[in-house]
Amino acid sequence: MLYLDYQPSTVMKGNGPVQVDTFAYSGHPTGLMKKREVESSSRDVEALYLSPEIGVFFTNAVKAELAFAGYELKPNSERIVSGKIEHFFLDYVGEQDQRFYIGVTFYVGRKEGPPFTSSCRSDQQQPKYWMKSGLLIKSGITDCIEQFIKDAKAAGAI
Numbered sequence: 149m150l151y152l153d154y155q156p157s158t159v160m161k162g163n164g165p166v167q168v169d170t171f172a173y174s175g176h177p178t179g180l181m182k183k184r185e186v187e188s189s190s191r192d193v194e195a196l197y198l199s200p201e202i203g204v205f206f207t208n209a210v211k212a213e214l215a216f217a218g219y220e221l222k223p224n225s226e227r228i229v230s231g232k233i234e235h236f237f238l239d240y241v242g243e244q245d246q247r248f249y250i251g252v253t254f255y256v257g258r259k260e261g262p263p264f265t266s267s268c269r270s271d272q273q274q275p276k277y278w279m280k281s282g283l284l285i286k287s288g289i290t291d292c293i294e295q296f297i298k299d300a301k302a303a304g305a306i
Contacts, residue, residue, distance in 0.1 A: 152198065154209045162306060172203055189239045202233060202236050206252070227258055238284070
């Protein structure tokens with residue numbers, strides 16, 4: 149079980165109310181993965197689980213980053229951020245490295261204007277060190293959320 153304490157760190161700035169709905173985690177393509185289990189290759193014999201469900205953990209990270217950037221988290225806002233996590237993958241690369249890959253589609257529903265959709269992919273790699281797996285995962289999540297905020301701001305969605 150991996151316990152992560154996600155701390156926001158974005159340098160992006162924004163403002164205004166926004167609602168964040170829970171992100172769905174689709175998990176492994178076969179649908180056999182549990183909502184807490186991190187995807188890995190068949191070579192990895194050990195299963196890794198996050199303490200909360202992956203969708204809940206990611207949703208809380210999005211909320212933290214948006215609040216840290218200056219947005220007001222408010223239910224029933226005219227802008228509703230949600231999405232789907234397609235990949236949440238941690239694996240070993242060769243003998244020396246580990247890799248974290250995340251793929252997410254973000255949606256921003258708006259009462260005025262068309263909905264906004266953005267996809268992000270982040271692929272992070274570091275030397276294999278089990279105790280730093282959490283930092284690798286946080287780095288990928290942060291990268292993905294920052295890509296979303298940048299794209300959504302540029303489109304006027306948030």
